[in-house]
Amino acid sequence: MNRKHFLSFMAMAGATFPALKSFGSSVIPEPATAVKIPDYLKAGDTIGITCPAGFITMAEILPSVQLMESWGFRIKIGKTVDRRDFTFGGSDQERMLDMQNMLDDPELKAIMCARGGYGAVRIIDLLNFDRFVASPKWMIGFSDVTILHCHLSRKYGIASIHSKMCNSFPSDWTLADPVQIATILSIRQALSGEQLKYIAPPHLFNRPGKVEGVLVGGNLSIIETLAGSKSDLKTEGKILFLEDTGEYLYRLDRMFWNLKRTGKLEQLQGLIIGGFKVKPDDPGEEFGRTLYDIVQEKIKEYNFPVCFDFPVGHQKNNFALKCGVKHSFEVNSNGSSLTSLY
Incomplete structure (x- = not known):
């Protein structure tokens, strides 16, 4: 599917799949508690994509980039996408620096890990979260990314999103089944502050x-x-x-x-x-x-x-x-x- 056709199709997704609205409805306020909830995203906000664990190619993340752009978000692709050091998305140093840049980047409102695999534990203690804690953003992913969810919870009390990543987005949205569509749209609903x-x-x-x-x-x-x-x-x-x-x-x-x-x-x-x-x-x-x-x-x-x-x-x-x-x-x-x- 070419880019124009893909985005045109996605603009109609809400009308094509009205049943998915049941998974998220109203935007809800932040609580007055010790838990730090990053700002929910709005159109024009930027999501970074990086590889703290396994490798992935630019071609493989393209469907996720196109879809999230159709939601109104800007995408900044990290240097570890298309990098490979055996099973890893670049060397430990490359993956650490790419994640550090995203943690510190004031332009980003969310960081999506491109895929799981193995590797986040090799860099977690090398990361400095000072700027991230001062201005939290959503960390997105699951599997190996559980390390980041647990670290943010234990050390800083910052909320994050456990969900599918770039490698789970369908390459052809028109062929995706309703469950696959609903799970991907739930990421947008979570990022936008809808009740799940x-x-x-x-x-x-x-x-x-x-x-x-x-x-x-x-x-x-x-x-x-x-x-x-x-x-x-x-x-x-x-x-x-x-x-x-x-x-x-x-x-x-x-x-x-x-x-x-x-x-x-x-x-x-x-x-x-x-x-x-x-x-x-x-x-x-x-x-x-x-x-x-x-x-x-x-x-x-x-x-x-x-x-x-x-x-x-x-x-x-x-x-x-x-x-x-x-x-x-x-x-x-x-x-x-x-x-x-x-």
């Missing part, structure tokens, strides 16, 4: 309840590796969401034991289990327990509400979530719902 509400169907192992709390979380294996570090996630009084991919069940069991032994489950307001793509057991090494068995064993002594199969994770139905923002979370016989309050 997501609903998951009932699940046999859900635990009912209704609570409010600040939402934190991300990739389980990343959260486990941050335990005891300066980026270690604090969960007391929070609603915790978790997802992961490509892990054996025994490894997931070990990770959930880590959450329990480090006290991360003791004082939760609620627990949200998103998508988990489990790696099949090796023949003769069957673990003998399901993901649901693993989770239930670790939380049986606690009373907070729990939901399973929430639409977040390494899957098509991976919707944008505002980390560090207060949410309402309800689980009942009809399913579960998560609603941003700011």
Whole structure:
């Protein structure tokens, strides 16, 4: 699709897919709390794109650039796009400098990580967040970017957006299915300050309840590796969401034991289990327990509400979530719902 046709099509997206409006409606005010919520974006604001982890090409990010420009945003592409150092988007030094420039850039209102992979942990302690803290901007991404979400939450109490990245935007919007479209549009809704509400169907192992709390979380294996570090996630009084991919069940069991032994489950307001793509057991090494068995064993002594199969994770139905923002979370016989309050 040429650029003119693409942008013309996108200008009609709201009319073509009216059902997507249910995922975001009114713009909501910032709370008078200690949590720092960056300014929501408006037309003309600039989003930077950088690669703190894996590599990606300019051709691969072009659909995301075109779409975000059609939303009215300007895009500044970092120097690490099209760079490659084996699996990384450039050397550690290149990735650190590119992210540092974006953290410090007063023109930017948001930073979108181009893709996940591995590498953010190699540069996180080299970054200076002084200017970023003085003038926060939205950090966007998931998977390996969980390191940045956790660091911003633990060290600075700054909200961020857990969502798909440039490598998840469809190359041809006209061929994208409704779920893919809705998840991408949820990024715009989150950046624009719309209230986000997501609903998951009932699940046999859900635990009912209704609570409010600040939402934190991300990739389980990343959260486990941050335990005891300066980026270690604090969960007391929070609603915790978790997802992961490509892990054996025994490894997931070990990770959930880590959450329990480090006290991360003791004082939760609620627990949200998103998508988990489990790696099949090796023949003769069957673990003998399901993901649901693993989770239930670790939380049986606690009373907070729990939901399973929430639409977040390494899957098509991976919707944008505002980390560090207060949410309402309800689980009942009809399913579960998560609603941003700011």
